[in-house]
Amino acid sequence: MSTTPRREFLRAAGWGAATMSLSQQVVHAAPNERCVVGVIGPGGMGTVHTRLLASRQDVEVRYVCDVDQSRLEKAGEVVRGASGKAPRQTTDLREILADASVDAVFIATPDHWHAPAAILALDAGKHVYVEKPCSHNIREGRLMADAVKRSGKLLQVGTQSRSTDVVREGIERIRGGEIGEILVAKAWNSQRRGSIGKTQPSDPPNQLDYDQWVGPAPMVPYRSNLLPGVWRWWHNFGCGDIGNDGVHDIDVALWGLGVETHPSKVTCLGGKYFFDDDQEFPDTQYAVFEYPQAKAPANRAKQLIFEQRIWSPYPQEGYDNGAAFYGTAGVLILGHTTGWRLYGPRMKLIAEKTGRVSLPAHHSNFFACLRGEQQQLNADIHVGHRAATIVHLANIANRVGDVLHFDPDRERITNNMAGDALVKRSYRDGHWAVPQGVS
Ligand SMILES: NC(=O)c1ccc[n+]([C@@H]2O[C@H](COP(=O)([O-])OP(=O)(O)OC[C@H]3O[C@@H](n4cnc5c(N)ncnc54)[C@H](O)[C@@H]3O)[C@@H](O)[C@H]2O)c1
Known part of the structure; x- marks a missing residue:
């Protein structure tokens, strides 16, 4: 075009x-x-x-x-x-x-x-x-x-x-009221990751422009356990596995929970209980988020729970990664890449469906919106920002070890200055890619 x-x-x-x-x-x-x-x-x-x-x-x-x-x-x-x-x-x-x-x-x-x-x-x-x-x-x-x-x-x-049909159908069913009123959703990430070892700074490989790779982030010496893909376990570059695989199911959980704001209270406990290596993020992590009372008619607060164990490949509710929705008249258990089961009162299985996540469908939604053939991006910046904010708040709460009060409108932590300082990051002085307005 x-x-x-x-x-x-x-x-x-x-x-x-x-x-x-x-x-x-x-x-x-x-x-x-x-x-x-x-x-x-x-x-x-x-x-x-x-x-x-x-x-x-x-x-x-x-x-x-x-x-x-x-x-x-x-x-x-x-x-x-x-x-x-x-x-x-x-x-x-x-x-x-x-x-x-x-x-x-x-x-x-x-x-x-x-x-x-x-x-x-x-x-x-x-x-x-x-x-x-x-x-x-x-x-x-x-x-x-x-x-x-x-x-x-x-x-x-x-x-x-x-953009995945099987997920969309599950979410549509519960948003249509099939399990009653949903006040709590849980997302989890349980799988076995490898250790990233312990390294010392070394020269970057010849084929890599390390200065450009670091870009606007503060410069730190290269080490061999930054690449490939391992950067995600370092604060300077990544967000841990909650921001990696966790964010997929967190996003689905928010979708089914029906919250279109940020939480107002957050707590998180976790640490490196298993891996003895350079990773800077928890390998074991539990976080709870409370959403402000919704407006009438429901008028109730809601809660999101996140669980992570990246040393245990044993699934929860039959799914290694997934999201569960707890309603007043039933439960939906949704696996990240496999499908879902919907239970009614007394845990009677009402419906189940299998299916795979579709990346081409997500691309197609993007291009269809560009052409005007579809009217809505399935994961626009508001959707993405809400899910990513959960990731960042959990990591901040874990780092500062406090129950954080978050102002969803101002996007600031109001009761912990050290936590509030982590709402943003520092950048490399004068780098051309530093976003305007960060300070
Ligand atoms: N949607 C999904 O299911 C899914 C799955 C895996 C990864 N991801 C996401 O994809 C992203 C990449 O993850 P990955 O595992 O592929 O990492 P990776 O390290 O394998 O790939 C990142 C690439 O970016 C390059 N790069 C770094 N700085 C660059 C720059 N300034 N300009 C151009 N290229 C640059 C690196 O050299 C590298 O080739 C992450 O954000 C990750 O969360 C998404």
Whole structure:
């Protein structure tokens, strides 16, 4: 899809631009043109995106961008193999953002780059698909929402359960009242992870531009247990497994619970009970979140519970990762990648369904919204920011060891200064990707 007069870029005004109905809003792209995209960070998950995108008839992957030369070349081969056409390769995401022919970017970098890259992309006029958790900290999520509003562009967060039919059906059934009033939901992450060992600083590998990899985060020496993918266990770059696999089920739990605000109270207990290695996040973690009383007619508070054991592959309720919804007239147990069972009074099995999570469906929702064929992104920035905020609040509560009071409107912790300081992060002085307005 190139920038032709056929495309209308009617800027949507006001809050919630990405979720407005099309009658009010914008057609971002002409129906029969191919969407031109760039993939930023084609590593583990980014390669999955690259392969799927390059296989689509309605998409052209014009760029791949990675600061690791070997991954960059591999991504080029993936695109050529799937589409027959080699993409342009770059190590600097700004090259993609400067190209007016690019409609959208897919960001699958480590977490610390999500918000900086997404905000730059939105401000450069690109639509954005960004991996979960959408942010590395609470303030960045708010700045992303501001950038969506400012730009009028679409942003989809990579929680693909939101576009998965089997999950949608389960959630629709309970939101339609099948298990009565739901006041508590629980998400869990139980699986066996490996140790990341203990290392000392060393020279980065030759093929990696480590300075660009660290980007706007404070510079720390390279160590071999940062890569590949292991950065997620370090505070400077990731959010722990609650932000990695946990956030998928947290998002589903929030969806079924029906809360569209942040919690007002949070507590979390956890630690490294199992692994003796460099990981900076808990391997065992329990967090509880209380939502303010809903307005009439329900007029009740609600609760979200999160449990994590990343040393125990034993499932809960039959599912290793999942979400459960406790209602006044039944329970829904939903497995992350497998399906769900719905029980009525006296735990009578009412219905069950199996099915797999669909990443292509999440991509399709994004492109359909760009073309105006669908009206609502399934995981817009508000959805993504609410789920990521749960992750960040749990980690903050665990670090400061307090029951935190959170102001859902101001997005500030009101009873613990050390906790409130962690609502945002520090950045590398003067780096070009530091988001505006972070201080
Ligand atoms: N939706 C899902 O189911 C799912 C599954 C796995 C991972 N993820 C998410 O995908 C993201 C990536 O995770 P991963 O395991 O693939 O990590 P990874 O380390 O394997 O890949 C990240 C890639 O980004 C590159 N990169 C870093 N900085 C860059 C920059 N400035 N410009 C361009 N490229 C840069 C790295 O070199 C690497 O190739 C994470 O946010 C993770 O949470 C999502």
